[in-house]
Amino acid sequence: MLDLKTVLVVDLATASLQAVAWIFVWLAWRHLYELKFLAAGYTAIAIGLLLMILRSDQPTAWSIVLHNTIIKLGLVLLAEGLARFLGQPRYTWIGVSLLVFQGVAWGLAVTFDPGNLAIRIHTSTLFTVIMMSVMCVALLRDRTQPRLLRWITMAVLAEYIAASIVHSAFEFWFPASPQDIAVLDNRNAWYLLQGTLFLIALFACLLFMVSSRLSAAVHEKNEALSREVLERRRLENQLSASLEAERALREEQADFMRIVGHEFRTPLAVIRNAVDMIGLVGDKSRDATRERLAGIGEALDRLFSLIERFMTNDGDNHFRPEPMQIASLIADVQLHFEMTGRGHRLRFSTEGEAISTIADPDMLATVVINLIDNALKYSPEDQLIHIEGRSEFGLVIIQVRDRGIGIPKAEMHKIGRRFFRASNTKARNGTGLGLYSSRQLLAYHGGTLDLLANEGGGTTAVARVPLLREAAEPAQLEEIAN
Template sequence: MLDLKTVLVVDLATASLQAVVWIFVWLAWRHLYELKFLAAGFAAIAIGLLLMILRGEQPAAWSIVLHNTVIKLGLVLLAEGLARFLGQPRYTWIGVSLLIFQILAWSVVVAVDPSNLAVRIHTSTLFTVIMMSVMSVTLLRDRTQPRLLRWITIAVLGEYMAASIVHSAIEFWFPGAPQDIAILNNRNAWYLLQGILFLIALFACLLFMVSSRLSAALREKNEALSREVLERRRLENQLNASLEAERALREEQADFMRIVSHEFRTPLAVIRNAVDMISLVGDRSRDATKERLTGIGEALDRLFSLIERFMTNDRDNVFRPESMQIAPVIADVQLHFEITGRGERLHFRTEGEATSLFADPDMLATVVINLVDNALKYSPEDQPVHIDARSAGGFIVIQVRDRGIGIPKAELHKIGRRFFRASNTKAGSGTGLGLYSSRKLLAYHGGTLGLLSNEGGGTTAVARVPLLRPAPEHALLEETMT
C-alpha cells in the first residue's frame, strides 16, 4: 500500500507544476499583473506540502501550525488573485482574519491536546468553506467571463467545500486515532486524492478564464484597430478632398489670371492703334487726334477697371450684374472695333433693344469682343462678319457669324478648351484663351456658348444669356440707382 507521503508527493508535484505554469503565463502577459497572485497561491500550497513531507514523525508544534498556515495562505492568495483578475471587490480582510484565527486555534489545540485531530479538521473546514464561498461570490458577480465557465468553476469550488464538510462530519461522528492518518486506505485518503483533482480542475478553469480574457482583449484591440483604420481613412479622404480643393482653387486662380491677362490685350490694342494713328496724322487733323485720345482714355479706363475688379483679393467684387439692355453693349463693341480700325468689316443688327436683362456689362462686352476678334482673325480680309443680338425664349442670343476657315468637325467639341487651337489655324495667330475666357465669363451669368459650322464655310458662335430676375440685394441696388 501507498503511504501518506506518496499522496503528498503527488499533491506537491501538481501544485508545483501549476505554480511554474502561472509564473510563465504572467511573464508572457505582464499587463495581467493579477496572475502573480495565482502563481504565488499555488507556490504557497506547494511549499506547505513540501514542508509537510520533510517534517519528521514527531514534528514540533510550531511546525504543524506553520505548514498548514502556509497552505491556507495559498488559498487566500488564490481568492485575492481571482478577485483582482475579475475586477471584483476584494475581501482581503476576511482572508487575513481567517489566517489569524487559524494560527491561534491550531496553536492552542496543538499545545493543549496534540492528539486531537477533530478540532484541527473542523477549523480547516471552516477556513476552506468561507474562503471558497468568497471566491464563489466573486464569480457570481462577474460578467466578463462566459456564464458556463463561471458556473463550472463554482461547481468545482462547491465540490471541494462539500468534500471538506463530509471530511469534518466523518471526523465528528467517527473520531479516529492519530495513527490512522499514516496509511493510504484509511478514511483520510479519499480527501487527499480528491484534493489533487480539485487543484487540476481549478487550474483548468483559471486557464480558460485567462484565455477568455486574452481573446476578449484581442477582439477589443481588433475593433479599436478597425475603428482607427476607418478614422484614418476618413481623415485621409478629408485631407485628399482638402488638397483637391486647394489644387482646384490654385488652378482656378491661375486660370483666372490667364484670362485677365488675355483681356488686357483688348484695351492695350486700342491704345496702340490710337498711338499709331496719332503718329501718322500728327497735327494735320485735330479732330482725328482728339478722337484717338478719347479712345486712349476709354481704353485706359477699361484697363483700370480690369485691374480694380480682377487684381484684388475680393472675388465677390468680380461679378457686378445690373439691369441693362443689350443695345448699349453692342454699341460699345462697335465703337471698340472702329477705334482699332477694324470696324469696316462688321455688320451689326440688334432686335428687342428695350428688353432688359440682369448682367455684367463689361463681362458681356468682353465676351462679344472676343467672339468678334476670333471671327476677324480667322476670316479673309474681304469677308464680312455679322453680329446679331436678339431676345428669344427667355434668353438674349448673340450670334457672331463669319466666312472664315471654319472648324474641323472632329475638333468642334474641343474648341473652347484652354490653350486648344484648331489644327487648321496658323502658328502664332492666337493663344487659345479667347473662347475659353468667353465661356468662363458667360458662366457667371448662367449662360452658354455654342459653335456651329456654317454651310459653305465659316463658323457661327452663339452666346446665350438668360433674362434672370435680380436677387433681392440686386433689386435694392437697382432701386437705389434709379
C-alpha cells in the same frame, strides 16, 4: 489501503508543476501582475506539502501547525490573486483573520488534545468554506470573463466546499483513531485525491481566464489599431482634400489671372492702335487726333474698370447687372473695332432697337468682342463677319457668323475648354482662353454659348442670355448676381 506519503507526493507534484507554470506565465505577461499571487499561492501549497512529506513520524506540535498554515496561506493567496485579476474588491482582512484563527486553533488542539483530529478537520473546513465563498462572490460580481467559464469555476469551488463539509461531517459521526493518521483507509483517501483533482480543475479554469483576458486585450488593441488606422485615413483624406482644394484654388487664381490678362489685351490694343494713328496723322487732322485720344481715354477707362473689378479681393464687385439696351451694346462693340482699325470687315445688325435686359454691360461686351476676335483671327482677310442681336423665346441672342476655317467635327465638344485649341489653329497665335472666359462670363447671367458649323464652311457662335425687362424685381436682380 493507500499510503499517506504516496498521496502527498502526488499532491506535491501537481502543486509544484502548477506553481512553475504560473511563474512562467507571469514572466511572459508581466503586465498581468496579479498572476504572481497565483504563482505564490501554488508555491505555498507545494512548500506546505513538501514539509509534510519530510517531517518525522512523530512531528512536533509547531511543525504540524506551521505546515498546514502554509498550505492555507496558499489558498489565501489564490483568493487574493483571483480578486485582483477580476478587478473585484479584495477581502484580505478575511484571509489574514482566518490564518490567525487557523494557527491559534490548531496550536491549541495539538498542544492540549493531540489525538483529537475532529477539531483540526472542522477548523480546516470552516477555513475552506469561507475562503472558497469569497472566491465565488468575486466570480459572481465579475463581468469581464465569459459567463460559462465563471460558472464552471464556481462549480469547482463549490465541489471542494461540499467535499470539505462531507469530510467534516463524516469525521463528526465517525471519529478517526490516532493510528489512521499514518495509514489512510478508504474513508479519507477520497478526500485527498479529490483535492488533487480540485487543484488541477482550478488551474485549468484560471488558465482559461488568463487566455480570455489576453484574447480580449488583443481584440481591444486590434480595435484601437483599426480606429487609429481609420482616423489616420480620415486625416489623410482630409489633408488630401485640403491639398486638392489649395491646388484647385491656385489653378483658379492662375486661370483668373490669365483671363484678366487676356482681357487686358483688348483695351491695350486700342491704345496702341490709337497711338500709332496719332503718330502717323500728327497735326494734320485735329479731328482724327481728338478721336484717337477719345479712344485712348475709353480704353484706359476700361483698363481701370477691369483692375477695380477683377484685381480686388471684393468678390461682389465682379458682377454688376444693370438695365441696358442690346443696340447700345452692339454700338459700343462696333466702336471698339473701328478704333482698332478692324471694323471694315464687320457687319452689325439689330432686330428691334428697344430690346433691353438686365445684365453687366462690360461682361457682355467682353463676350461679344472675344467672339468677334476669334472670327477675325480664323477667317480670310476678304471675308466679312456678321454680328446680329435679337430677342427670341425670352432670350437675348447675339450671333457671330464667319466663313473661316471652321472647327473639326471630332473636336467640336472640346472647344471652349481651358487652353484647348483646335488642331487646325496651330498656325495662329492664341491662348485657348477666349471662348472659355466667354462661357465663364455668360454663366454669371445664366447664359450659354453654342458653336455651330455653317454649311459651306465657317462657324456661328451663338450667345444666349435670359431676357429681363427693366421692371425686374430687386429679388430677381439679386438672384442673377448670385
